[in-house]
Amino acid sequence: xxxxxxxxxxxxxxxxxxxxxxxxxxxxxxxPMLDTRNPLFAVGGxxxxxxxxxxxxxxxxGNDVFLQLMHGLGTSLKIGLIAGLxxxxxxxxxxxxxxxxxxxVDELLMGFTNVVITIPTIVILILxxxxxxxxxxxxxxxIIGVTSWPWTARAVRAQTASLRVRxxxxxxxxxxxxxxxxxxxxxxxxxxxxxFMAFVLQLASAILSEAALSxxxxxxxxxxxxxxxLQLAIQGEAIxxxxxxxxxxxxxxxxxxxxxxxxxxxxLDEVFNPRLRRA
Amino acid sequence: METLLSVKNLCAAYVQGGQRVRVVDGVSLELRRGxxxxxxxxSGCGKSTLAQVLALLARPPLWVEQGEFWLDGTIYHLAxxxxxxxxxxxxxxxxxxxxxxxxxxxxxRIREIALEVIRAHQPKTTPQEAYARTQERLERLGLPVRVLxxxxxxxxxxxxxxxxxxxxxxxxxxxxxADEPTSALDVSSQKxxxxxxxxxxxxxxxxxxxxxxHDLPLLRNVADRxxxxxxxKVVELGPSRExxxxxxxxxxxxxxxxxxxxxxxxxxxxxxxxxxxxxDLRAPPPGCRFAPRCRxxxxxxxxxxxxxxxDKERFAACWLLEGMxx
Amino acid sequence: MKSLLQVRALSRTFGSGKRxxxxxxxxxFDLAPGEIVAVxxxSGSGKSTLARLILRLxxxxxxxxxxxxxxxxxxxxxxxxxxxxxxxxxxYAAFNQFYSVQRLLQKALTLFGPLPTxxxxxxxxxxxxxxxxxxERILxxxxxxxxxxxxxxxxVARAIMLxxxxxxADEPTSALDASLRAxxxxxxxxxxxxxxxxxxxxxxxxxxxxxLSDRILVMYRGEVVEEGPVEQVVEQSQHPYTKRLLxxxxxxxx
Numbered sequence: 001x002x003x004x005x006x007x008x009x010x011x012x013x014x015x016x017x018x019x020x021x022x023x024x025x026x027x028x029x030x031x032p033m034l035d036t037r038n039p040l041f042a043v044g045g046x047x048x049x050x051x052x053x054x055x056x057x058x059x060x061x062g063n064d065v066f067l068q069l070m071h072g073l074g075t076s077l078k079i080g081l082i083a084g085l086x087x088x089x090x091x092x093x094x095x096x097x098x099x100x101x102x103x104x105v106d107e108l109l110m111g112f113t114n115v116v117i118t119i120p121t122i123v124i125l126i127l128x129x130x131x132x133x134x135x136x137x138x139x140x141x142x143i144i145g146v147t148s149w150p151w152t153a154r155a156v157r158a159q160t161a162s163l164r165v166r167x168x169x170x171x172x173x174x175x176x177x178x179x180x181x182x183x184x185x186x187x188x189x190x191x192x193x194x195x196f197m198a199f200v201l202q203l204a205s206a207i208l209s210e211a212a213l214s215x216x217x218x219x220x221x222x223x224x225x226x227x228x229x230l231q232l233a234i235q236g237e238a239i240x241x242x243x244x245x246x247x248x249x250x251x252x253x254x255x256x257x258x259x260x261x262x263x264x265x266x267x268l269d270e271v272f273n274p275r276l277r278r279a
Numbered sequence: 280m281e282t283l284l285s286v287k288n289l290c291a292a293y294v295q296g297g298q299r300v301r302v303v304d305g306v307s308l309e310l311r312r313g314x315x316x317x318x319x320x321x322s323g324c325g326k327s328t329l330a331q332v333l334a335l336l337a338r339p340p341l342w343v344e345q346g347e348f349w350l351d352g353t354i355y356h357l358a359x360x361x362x363x364x365x366x367x368x369x370x371x372x373x374x375x376x377x378x379x380x381x382x383x384x385x386x387x388r389i390r391e392i393a394l395e396v397i398r399a400h401q402p403k404t405t406p407q408e409a410y411a412r413t414q415e416r417l418e419r420l421g422l423p424v425r426v427l428x429x430x431x432x433x434x435x436x437x438x439x440x441x442x443x444x445x446x447x448x449x450x451x452x453x454x455x456x457a458d459e460p461t462s463a464l465d466v467s468s469q470k471x472x473x474x475x476x477x478x479x480x481x482x483x484x485x486x487x488x489x490x491x492x493h494d495l496p497l498l499r500n501v502a503d504r505x506x507x508x509x510x511x512k513v514v515e516l517g518p519s520r521e522x523x524x525x526x527x528x529x530x531x532x533x534x535x536x537x538x539x540x541x542x543x544x545x546x547x548x549x550x551x552x553x554x555x556x557x558x559d560l561r562a563p564p565p566g567c568r569f570a571p572r573c574r575x576x577x578x579x580x581x582x583x584x585x586x587x588x589x590d591k592e593r594f595a596a597c598w599l600l601e602g603m604x605x
Numbered sequence: 606m607k608s609l610l611q612v613r614a615l616s617r618t619f620g621s622g623k624r625x626x627x628x629x630x631x632x633x634f635d636l637a638p639g640e641i642v643a644v645x646x647x648s649g650s651g652k653s654t655l656a657r658l659i660l661r662l663x664x665x666x667x668x669x670x671x672x673x674x675x676x677x678x679x680x681x682x683x684x685x686x687x688x689x690x691x692x693x694x695x696x697y698a699a700f701n702q703f704y705s706v707q708r709l710l711q712k713a714l715t716l717f718g719p720l721p722t723x724x725x726x727x728x729x730x731x732x733x734x735x736x737x738x739x740x741e742r743i744l745x746x747x748x749x750x751x752x753x754x755x756x757x758x759x760x761v762a763r764a765i766m767l768x769x770x771x772x773x774a775d776e777p778t779s780a781l782d783a784s785l786r787a788x789x790x791x792x793x794x795x796x797x798x799x800x801x802x803x804x805x806x807x808x809x810x811x812x813x814x815x816x817l818s819d820r821i822l823v824m825y826r827g828e829v830v831e832e833g834p835v836e837q838v839v840e841q842s843q844h845p846y847t848k849r850l851l852x853x854x855x856x857x858x859x
Contacts, residue, residue, distance in 0.1 A: 321782045321783075321784055322753075322782055465647035465648060465809055466647075466809075466811075466850065466854050466855075467647070467849065467850070467853045469855075470853045470855075493782060494783065495783065496854070496855040496856070496857040499856075499857055500855040500856065523858065524858065533784065534783065534784060537786065538783060538812075539787060539810070539812040539813045539815070540812040540855075540856075540857045541811050541812045541814075541815040541839050541851060541854060542812075543840075545812070545816050546816065546835070546836075549791065550790075551787055551788070552784050552785050552786065552787035552788030552789075553784040553785075553788075554788075556752045556754065
């Protein structure tokens with residue numbers, strides 16, 4: 001275990017991505033503790049440029065961009081975490097069952113998975129936003145999670161199918177272990193690193209999904225997120241008026257987060273997946 | 280008979296995380312023209328590492344610490360010449376690896392693989408020339424020419440290993456290093472591969488084979504002479520028949536006794552394996568390395584390392600043989 | 606003598622339609638209590654599929670098996686596995702690398718339902734001792750801390766701890782060094798001696814079959830082509846395939 005960690009730490013990509021992610025998380029967690037003002041409360045006029053009063057200026061309705069960034073980042077991360085966990089959990093559940101049981105169960109579950117892949121998240125969101133009174137952070141995260149698990153399910157299924165024929169699985173069966181016990185104790189431990197990497201990818205894609213949905217006006221109500229900041233900036237014609245401070249910081253932050261998550265995933269992959277290891 | 284290849288005092292070690300584990304320790308061997316030299320021993324005895332070094336394929340974390348490599352009149356110092364010329368590797372010494380399936384690119388046809396191998400050393404070869412050459416070689420060896428159009432997975436395990444053998448000798452290397460080339464095959468395919476190697480020698484496509492295997496009955500049939508390795512050292516060497524029927528080193532004796540073949544004597548008694556495991560090469564025992572498992576070991580064996588007794592044609596490194604002249 | 610296991614016209618087909626592959630075709634044989642039968646064949650002969658059918662890790666397409674006269678379909682799997690156990694080819698792959706020897710053995714004991722801690726411990730110790738391992742030193746070890754020979758011994762210990770009537774040994778020595786093979790085969794011989802267990806020994810090596818077993822079944826393309834007492838099959842083989850198999854084995858002496 002220590003040798004794995006040592007290998008990881010020796011990789012520049014791993015160190016850079018972890019450093020960026022730690023900074024991002026620290027900003028989202030510590031920021032609002034140090035500055036307790038309400039981000040949805042105007043502090044100045046429309047598109048005030050950066051100043052001592054608001055270091056990143058104000059947005060179209062006079063809110064402090066820096067303050068919004070801190071809080072919006074927190075919201076985006078929370079949505080990403082919840083959606084990522086939900087998607088990974090569903091994906092792992094369906095993938096292991098399909099891969100382990102095979103046969104009809106496999107065909108049914110994979111058929112269902114393929115159906116879900118073809119449904120765009122946006123359609124569900126539009127339908128739900130009509131049905132629901134208000135979209136909260138949690139409901140948005142659940143919707144993203146519930147629609148993005150199929151890729152994880154497919155990958156986990158393939159892994160499970162190859163692990164299922166290993167001799168230690170037969171030994172467990174001969175010891176009378178049940179299907180769930182075998183999946184839990186004989187299959188999942190071998191996939192742990194793989195699942196963790198899948199989660200990192202789901203996290204990155206969920207944060208970007210939130211941004212995309214919010215940009216279309218389907219973001220969470222009564223709160224601020226990175227996506228909603230972009231939506232406000234675009235609606236408020238920040239680009240045309242040259243108020244770069246309103247749209248550049250959230251864009252850069254989103255880029256930094258997803259880039260470092262992908263970087264983290266690729267460095268993990270190189271260490272956990274010996275076939276990719278360079279001599 | 281004339282010497283084709285010889286190595287003197289070869290030492291090779293794996294170096295990782297500041298730790299140095301010497302897995303080939305002072306090996307000297309000679310391969311004669313037209314000969315198959317067998318090398319046998321338990322897994323972890325260093326025979327596969329030796330194969331890599333002899334095939335000039337040693338790369339970090341494996342380092343050659345010292346050793347003279349004499350091939351067909353030229354001396355090379357393996358420890359200094361990290362980058363031995365391409366001319367030598369593949370052209371004069373070729374490697375026939377363990378699992379043929381992993382050695383072949385699964386998406387290429389056999390003829391494309393053959394072309395690639397030839398081009399690696401003769402870049403100007405056209406596909407037609409390569410095809411003709413491979414075809415001619417297959418015909419001469421009595422193998423079906425249609426395999427050229429096949430993908431590796433379409434061939435049976437035995438055929439695949441024979442095709443790999445033909446491809447790795449396309450450039451007429453002087454020496455072929457075969458590392459357990461048949462251990463994944465059933466006896467019938469094994470026999471076919473061995474026959475092919477003999478054929479290659481007879482037709483002078485190659486001039487010598489170093490055949491590494493853990494299977495003594497197989498070596499008894501394919502090799503002219505056998506060297507037994509234990510914990511990085513050659514402990515006994517001699518003509519195949521003598522090695523089986525009149526082995527001198529207790530380790531060789533134990534290996535021979537542990538062999539299970541369908542010959543009546545094995546049903547009449549209890550065949551014993553060798554108790555214990557080979558030593559940890561990070562801290563090899565002083566004295567004879569086999570002493571901890573040897574039923575004849577006495578005080579001296581645990582203190583002093585036995586030198587080879589006999590001559591360079593027939594020797595064994597064991598204190599029991601002291602004073603005996605070969 | 607009453608048979609322990611009767612196999613009747615057992616077949617197994619994989620896939621369907623044009624791509625159907627009949628791995629085992631109408632195999633029948635009887636196994637007496639305490640008998641060691643070797644199933645010999647090359648890769649693809651269906652011998653491992655036969656092993657999995659007998660272990661009920663796979664269900665047959667056709668045919669029937671009787672254990673002590675009772676149709677095995679009527680025996681619940683957990684009960685069946687108390688009577689029929691296995692040792693596999695690769696002693697490394699047969700271990701879950703995350704768990705210790707103790708955990709491996711304890712899991713197998715759950716076949717007997719809840720047992721008092723004292724008895725569980727006693728059984729594990731006894732089984733490890735009977736394969737020549739020291740329980741105190743081995744129980745806490747993880748697979749990567751054991752040598753290949755030790756791992757295979759632990760797997761044999763696991764099987765005999767359950768005191769099955771039948772042990773299916775599927776190429777138990779082919780991943781081991783030649784110097785260890787005799788040791789593992791002797792272990793199986795002793796187990797039969799001590800516990801009167803029957804053994805089905807699956808192997809591609811007719812030499813090992815000759816050493817260990819009482820009877821040999823030779824399989825070729827899913828069918829048993831020759832069957833008989835070891836000496837008869839090896840010394841006066843009838844079927845051309847058996848003859849070829851024997852003539853391809855390298856001569857060791859002479």
